[in-house]
Amino acid sequence: MATNDYSDWRLDDAAEDIEVDYSAWETTSKDAIILAIQCSESMHTVREELLKSEDEDEKGKGRGRTSFEIALRSTVELQKRKVVVGPNDSVGIVFWDTVRSFAFSQKQGDYRHMYVYKEVGLITAESIQEQMHLLARAQEKNPTYLRKRFQPSTEHMPISDMLTACNAMLRTGAPKSGTHRIFLLTDEDDPTAGLPADRRIKLLQSARTRAGDTYEKGWNIIPFFISTPEHTFDPSKFWREALSREGEEGGSSTGEGDLVSGFEELLREMQVREIPRRTLFHVPLILAEGITIDIKGYGLVTVQSKGQYKYLADRDGMLKEATVKTTYIDKDDQGEVPKTDIRYALPFGKTWGDEQQDEPMEVDETEEKKPKMRGRRGNILVVEGVPAVTRHEVLFTPERMKELRSMVLEPSIKLLGFKDRGELTFFDNVKHSVFIYPSEDDYTGSTRTFAALLQSLIKKDKIGIALSVTRRGYTPQFVALLPRQEELDSDTGAQLLPPGLHMIPFPFADDIRESAYDQLMQCTEHEKDAALAWINKLTIRAGYDADNYPNPTLRLHYKNLEAAAFNEAFDPSEFEDLTVPNYASIQKRAGKLIEQFKDSVDADKRSAGVVAVATGAKRQADTTVDEAEVRAKHSSGQINKLTVVQLTGFLRGRDIVPSGKRKAELVEQVEQYLSKHG
Known part of the structure; x- marks a missing residue:
């Protein structure tokens, strides 16, 4: 990639490349136990x-x-x-x-x-x-x-x-x-x-x-x-x-x-x-002008995955861990590009390649009134009646990209106002919430002030609305602050759940989709009662505890690692999957009730005429083609046998904007690429 020519720069995953300081998280992620x-x-x-x-x-x-x-x-x-x-x-x-x-x-x-x-x-x-x-x-x-x-x-x-x-x-x-x-x-x-x-x-x-x-x-x-x-x-x-x-x-x-x-x-x-309980962030909570308290955020739900594997290099008969390093290479001279020369580019304007989307044909009586396409000139799309727009990239430095992403806001949670508890709907919770709890590290009296806010929200059945930036460089988001009251064991008085606020990110408009569904048949009251009978028998009274049902895939993975590390014998056939239902217990406790429920459904006249019709899935066209196949077709003079979709996919896979929709133009462009690159 040329360091002085930005004409071919693209920004497919710019948001993922923004560097965020994770040094504090890396430090706090370590645990020490005596x-x-x-x-x-x-x-x-x-x-x-x-x-x-x-x-x-x-x-x-x-x-x-x-x-x-x-x-x-x-x-x-x-x-x-x-x-x-x-x-x-x-x-x-x-x-x-x-x-x-x-x-x-x-x-x-x-x-x-x-x-x-x-x-x-x-x-x-x-x-x-x-x-x-x-x-x-x-x-x-x-x-x-x-x-x-x-x-x-x-x-x-x-x-x-x-x-x-x-x-x-x-x-x-x-x-x-x-x-x-x-x-x-x-x-x-x-x-x-x-x-x-x-x-x-x-x-x-x-x-x-x-x-x-x-x-x-x-x-x-x-x-x-x-x-x-x-x-x-x-x-x-x-x-x-x-x-x-x-x-x-x-x-x-x-x-x-x-x-x-x-x-x-x-x-x-x-x-x-x-x-x-690892701290996800530690920021001030701004209640009003001049009133700030200290809070920490904790993740109640997280994704568990297998540990990160490491690369090892053989050096003189000894395996040593290899250091992973990311570098950017100039595509012209294959030299390393310093980070100071890296710029982010956002595309601006349209080109012929942007019009490559295959759309269904529609008959439009106003077709004659639409602007006519007269041709193209390089990266310029020329349309009759529309000014020519040159496609180019608007360049930003990494620092400017961070400012655009965070809107130059410092990490904090700013309380904007309050709403009734009923204003928070089930559909607003599209992401994992974060539990926030007061801290006395930076502001003395934070716990007392936080407790007063929490009790007031609970008493008045309200939620807080706030603007949240939890880390430097993060995108601001509007959040709901849902209060949770402390729960104690009725017998011992021990705390079961601590008091605090659930911070729930509000979705953007395009995060919510209207799901179309057909009207389903409604069951009878007798069928409802039959279903509730076996559901009540199988309900866990103490509530679901995820810690009692560990991920079987991860457990098996760790068991194999332990056996290899400690030279222990491990038989996978003896591995117990705790997520498998206890069918014997289910049959003993609710077997007869389940049979009665099935009989009540089968007795319904409507169930006799219900037939599930299998619908065939439409086979997607194969648009992938590797370079070896293209070169073989080119050498044998059969490159014309490749489809337009395959030719377009081949060019886009090499960051080349297709010059047109016609097959002859795409073939010419592919041949130029193959000739230039041997």
């Missing part, structure tokens, strides 16, 4: 129900016989998933309430009764295999092997010291990660039991202070409480208050944690919690 597992005497106690499960069920083997072993196996499975899904994430493992101690650093001091099994760092196949070998030795020997290896201490480590050590490890091991979290696994519901009241209060207050320090950094603590048949974990004794956030009372959602008992439960809960 798995803090309690190593107390109760965690090492052999559980009879787990031993019985191993003896009676082959599947029960290798899942752990103590709570500590269950926790350790779950962390291994979590790392095996993360090494495939998030290879840039960091993980650390610590055991607390152990005899062995670890001095993190001279500045931080000696944290008694804490052993660092794995420093915070990138997950590697070697570190996971080392943990797997440890668990294999524990399985081969007796259940007390891990207890001898990691002996429990006779006194509890203060929770405040444990949290301080975890914070220090996260700060030094993964300082640039976007999310920092502490996964806390314990079966001790009251680590201060038996202590004097004043000592207990002091330990509780210090634990809450350290937890508050963690939350202030934007980090999170996620507890997993392990229950046994003999003892049900009670978070209200200590953890509910110790891990509560500032301003929360005893019913903290953080302090409630997840109550689990076995390996499968713990693994499922950890996999659900493992996915971090």
Whole structure:
């Protein structure tokens, strides 16, 4: 492509080439987790129900016989998933309430009764295999092997010291990660039991202070409480208050944690919690002139896909990762074109090639009154009665294109007004919404102001209308701000859904199409009742939880990768697709009702005359032709046997504007191209 000649420049995908600064997103997409597992005497106690499960069920083997072993196996499975899904994430493992101690650093001091099994760092196949070998030795020997290896201490480590050590490890091991979290696994519901009241209060207050320090950094603590048949974990004794956030009372959602008992439960809960809430954007929300608060946007729905593969180059018998680099090449001298010489071009005017669309013939009585086409002259379309318009490209620099795209607006969400809740229709939601939540990073008091706005919208049944630019260089869009009220568990008081605003992008006029449909037959009331009977039987009362039905294609892909990375045997025939309906359960619960529904439909006289007529799909003409075939036709003198559509497609595929509709003109143009390019 000539750097000084823009006559042939086209802009098919200009919008995709606009460079947007993603450096902030790349930083925040990294995740850092510390798995803090309690190593107390109760965690090492052999559980009879787990031993019985191993003896009676082959599947029960290798899942752990103590709570500590269950926790350790779950962390291994979590790392095996993360090494495939998030290879840039960091993980650390610590055991607390152990005899062995670890001095993190001279500045931080000696944290008694804490052993660092794995420093915070990138997950590697070697570190996971080392943990797997440890668990294999524990399985081969007796259940007390891990207890001898990691002996429990006779006194509890203060929770405040444990949290301080975890914070220090996260700060030094993964300082640039976007999310920092502490996964806390314990079966001790009251680590201060038996202590004097004043000592207990002091330990509780210090634990809450350290937890508050963690939350202030934007980090999170996620507890997993392990229950046994003999003892049900009670978070209200200590953890509910110790891990509560500032301003929360005893019913903290953080302090409630997840109550689990076995390996499968713990693994499922950890996999659900493992996915971090990544910030999509962090912008100011302008409520009025001089009134601005700070908010963050979170994606509630995202597309999961297989990981990006990498290119490897063989260098002296060693495979090294190849760096991908995009360059622009001058089509005339084949030299590299610097980015500073790149311009964007938008076509202006018409040429003969723009009139190549095949349109159905119509009889028009006013045909004689239309302007007559007199001919063409290069890139000029000459029409009788219409001034000649030269086709050319209007050039823009990359900076100017960004300005045109974003309309020179800074990233922000500006509130424009309010509407009734009923004004937002189902058809307005054509894209995924974004959940916005207040932040105190830039503007103090944002949470209080945001809460007042949210409660006012809910009370008056209104929605907000705003203008949104979430990132620099993005196109502005009008959005609806739909309020969502906080939902709490009726039994425990734990938070199920946080309060906030759903930001729903409004569609443009051409985003909505009127769908034509025929009038369908209406079923009778008896048929409706028969359908509702089996629908009610099969309805999931607790609601649909997508985390319980992972994508089977991705799961199988990850299982194969894990087997290859860890040299494990994997039989695809044993893979379980959790999205397959449980037909046996369906038949048991609603089989008779479904049969009754079918009978009621078959009894309807209208169903007897309904016949589905298959319509044949019209075969599309093949318009593709490769250069080898064209050259073969040209060499044998049979290029005239190619169709007009094929000749036009060949020229357009090489960025050549066809000079006309006539076959002779297209053949001449193709022959000129073949002669010029050998």
